[in-house]
Amino acid sequence: MVCFALALRCLPGYCAGISVGAGASFDVGNAVIDVNCLNVETAGQFVLGAGSVIGVNLVSIESTGELNGATGSLRISGDWWNAGVFNAAQSSINVQDGCGVSESLLLGDNDFFDFSASTANGKTLSIEAGSVQTFASNLSLQGVDPDQRLKIRSSVNGQSAYFELSAQGEQQIYAVDVKDNDASGGQLLVPGTPAEYASVDAGNNTNWFSQLIDIIFRDGFETD
Numbered sequence: 001m002v003c004f005a006l007a008l009r010c011l012p013g014y015c016a017g018i019s020v021g022a023g024a025s026f027d028v029g030n031a032v033i034d035v036n037c038l039n040v041e042t043a044g045q046f047v048l049g050a051g052s053v054i055g056v057n058l059v060s061i062e063s064t065g066e067l068n069g070a071t072g073s074l075r076i077s078g079d080w081w082n083a084g085v086f087n088a089a090q091s092s093i094n095v096q097d098g099c100g101v102s103e104s105l106l107l108g109d110n111d112f113f114d115f116s117a118s119t120a121n122g123k124t125l126s127i128e129a130g131s132v133q134t135f136a137s138n139l140s141l142q143g144v145d146p147d148q149r150l151k152i153r154s155s156v157n158g159q160s161a162y163f164e165l166s167a168q169g170e171q172q173i174y175a176v177d178v179k180d181n182d183a184s185g186g187q188l189l190v191p192g193t194p195a196e197y198a199s200v201d202a203g204n205n206t207n208w209f210s211q212l213i214d215i216i217f218r219d220g221f222e223t224d
Helices: 212-223
Strands: 016-020 025-027 032-042 045-047 052-061 066-068 073-076 080-082 085-087 092-095 103-107 110-118 124-127 132-142 150-154 161-165 170-174 176-178
Touching: 016 025, 016 045, 016 052, 032 045, 052 066, 132 150
Parallel strands: 016 032, 025 045, 032 052, 045 066, 052 073, 052 080, 066 085, 073 092, 080 103, 092 110, 103 124, 110 132, 124 150, 132 161, 132 170, 150 176
Antiparallel strands: none
């Protein structure tokens, strides 16, 4: 079969750059693999090792599949679909611009170690409604300016998706536009007013941003 990526988004089963069948295994080792906007799909065991896989359109972990992050990294421009097992270990998952994709969808509950999403073009990071995304070490969410913010949305308008940044985790968040996100299970995200971080609170957010009145009250209470 001949695959043409062009501006079309590749779906599971089509245009796979790396495909691991049920019962099979694949170990990246310490290699750097560029799949050139194709997919990474696993119904078996996929091990990142100390390697890097870049130029990924979509990551699909099937119900029988397992992705072991080890200390490796994945750079993706499209979606992350997790219906199986994701063992983050000390891996890095980076969502970036590219492959003609302006929106990335995270499906399933995921325990990330180091997660980043960035855009220079105004990308949307859509999170499955009701799902929980935890971040053990680092959470980085970056737009570039008020005209090119990273949008963070639930997959269902008005229904919350959940972020949990561990007490030991670090955050780098700037130029985001957030709606329908509940971060109450972990650290306060963006400990300041939205304007201080060139960001927008678009509503129905919990444990995001310290509004000015809260900062004044806290400072006054601590002074007394």
